[in-house]
Amino acid sequence: MLARSSTVSADFPGIFTDSKPRSSAPIRIFLNEFSYKKGTEIFGEKEPADYVYQVVTGAVRSYKLLSDGRRQIGAFHLAGDIFGLEIGSDHRFTAEAIVDTTVRLMKRRSLELVAESDVTVARNLLNMTTSNLRHAEDHMLLLGRKTSLERVAAFLIEMDRRSTAAGVLALPMCRRDIADYLGLTLETVSRALSRLHDLDILGFVGNTQRQIVLRDREKLASFDLQN
Template sequence: MQVRTAIHLNRAPAMAAGAQIVLRKGEQLFDEGDEAEFFYQVVSGAIRSYKLMSDGRRQIDAFHLRGDIFGLEAGGEHRFSAEAVGDVSVVAYRRSRLEALIQDDPAFRDKVMTATLRNLARAQAHMLLLGRKTAEEKIATFLLDMAERISKDDEHFDLPMQRCDIADHLGLTIETVSRILSRFARSGLIRLLPASRSIGLCNRMALQGLNA
């Protein structure tokens, strides 16, 4: 999959410090074990990073949304795979140029530092969520986090991912995710539009109570 990334880079127009890559839904950006030659920033759309278990199950580690920086590794290989949730545009930066980039551009240095700390905080929160929270608490936490990351008013937003993605991120079945979302809607906590990924938060306080 690293070869495909290189092909995109060769065809993409050069940008100020990186190269733009356009991916279609389901297209892979890199695979687990690929050389971590580049790191990335999302321009539009969403990327999911994940691992496939030996029995074929998928665990989604994180969703990377507009502005997020990801793919910086401590070692020389990517520890997760990454693919487009829908149509996506990212900018790829050569890892070998990281030191020069942060020296030449203090604003970019601050972005990388903020992104690194934020990714660490989200990874810690995700570990707690998987290990200690009930299904209802997991979904309440997820909805509040997505509202904060996606929506300007935090009350209404369109999820970029499908329910199967949510299930694989939260360690639940798709049936459990659908059942709890419907229960939240019946209880007046959220508003769901039929055949839509649109979510309205109707009772934020109650959701925050589940998130505590």
């Protein structure tokens, strides 16, 4: 039970920022921190959505499965991101910790109650849903019409944009995750990365293949067509 005394807005900025100072009596919303080991499930598709989550540290993948095991990752959630926000009663994705992850969670019901009275919170709920929608729309274009090289380039640019640290891109997810996000196989992702490496567009840091430095953002961007 954290944040008893802190303002809510400091803890769930995506939902509460831009809110005018609220009534002197602070709204009490339960905020618990919770940790998940690498690879464990945070919630499953079609489970009731009782909580909304925010990544504190770590990374999360949200995905859907076909009955034969094919997987489509809809989004990666990094530090600060809010996920599991559903308007309907059930989750539409399964969420798993990619690495050891701690999240902050709040009762969805509490959020709804606040949204009832606070117009700003309600609008921010709409804004977050909209930004999820925008991402999904852009991703449809990628999945439906882009080549493997274009997809990988777009992925690197997206991760670079979202990354806090300038310079080195530290990818928390494995090649298979990237592949399932981009609608490819892990081998194709690996080949695309190798090709970008051969073209001196990116470099690997040390011996790990999860830390990438973008040597030529401009050339990289030329592979990610505008729309």
